[in-house]
Amino acid sequence: MLENLKRLVCQANKSLKELNLVKWTSGNVSFRDIDTNVVIIKPSGVHFDELQPEHMVIVDLVGNVLEGNLKPSVDTASHLYVYRNRDDIHSIIHTHSPFATSFAVRGKDIPSYTTTAANIFRYCVPCSDFAAIGEEEVGKQIVDHLGNSPAVLLRNHGVFTVGKDIEHALKAAVILEETAEYAHYATLHDPDLLPLSKEIIDNCYRFYNTSYGQQVKSKSI
Numbered sequence: 664m665l666e667n668l669k670r671l672v673c674q675a676n677k678s679l680k681e682l683n684l685v686k687w688t689s690g691n692v693s694f695r696d697i698d699t700n701v702v703i704i705k706p707s708g709v710h711f712d713e714l715q716p717e718h719m720v721i722v723d724l725v726g727n728v729l730e731g732n733l734k735p736s737v738d739t740a741s742h743l744y745v746y747r748n749r750d751d752i753h754s755i756i757h758t759h760s761p762f763a764t765s766f767a768v769r770g771k772d773i774p775s776y777t778t779t780a781a782n783i784f785r786y787c788v789p790c791s792d793f794a795a796i797g798e799e800e801v802g803k804q805i806v807d808h809l810g811n812s813p814a815v816l817l818r819n820h821g822v823f824t825v826g827k828d829i830e831h832a833l834k835a836a837v838i839l840e841e842t843a844e845y846a847h848y849a850t851l852h853d854p855d856l857l858p859l860s861k862e863i864i865d866n867c868y869r870f871y872n873t874s875y876g877q878q879v880k881s882k883s884i
């Protein structure tokens with residue numbers, strides 16, 4: 664079932680490695696189908712280079728495996744918790760991308776020092792409390808700390824990004840790591856550096872979300 668979506672989720676998982684966001688087998692992408700509400704997710708412990716569409720595991724929202732011969736990601740229960748609690752989210756990405764994870768290790772939010780960070784994350788990327796992996800505790804931390812941000816740092820672990828589709832979750836994962844790298848180096852050289860003001864952040868966020876990219880024009884007759 665859902666062969667096209669399995670190909671899409673498989674390719675998205677492989678792109679994590681191509682974008683240098685993951686190493687070895689850690690990290691995953693999932694997608695919740697809009698029509699059926701089932702979730703397609705990476706299998707546990709499989710190398711990204713070896714992933715094939717038929718390896719993707721399809722589960723329902725409470726974790727029953729509907730299709731797939733491999734065990735789903737150990738983060739599946741947490742992905743499902745987020746999907747059950749946030750109707751607006753259709754894709755979740757988990758990585759241990761290094762600069763962002765260094766903030767998660769220190770339990771620090773990443774304030775917005777750049778206009779790009781303000782465009783995407785508004786005031787900051789929040790950091791959650793610690794939660795053990797395996798059950799839905801991680802999912803609870805994500806839901807509790809995410810707010811309107813597309814990204815959250817999981818204390819002492821890594822990062823989760825979300826989106827209305829895979830493209831948006833992937834974009835947040837890439838820009839999060841870039842944002843964390845800039846913040847790391849900038850504060851390394853200037854520990855007292857202040858983030859952008861609320862006024863500038865609000866202007867960036869409003870402008871980006873209303874004016875950036877190609878606008879869909881109505882057909883003229």
Ligand SMILES: [Zn+2]
Pocket residue numbers: 689690757758759820821
């Ligand atoms: Zn992890």
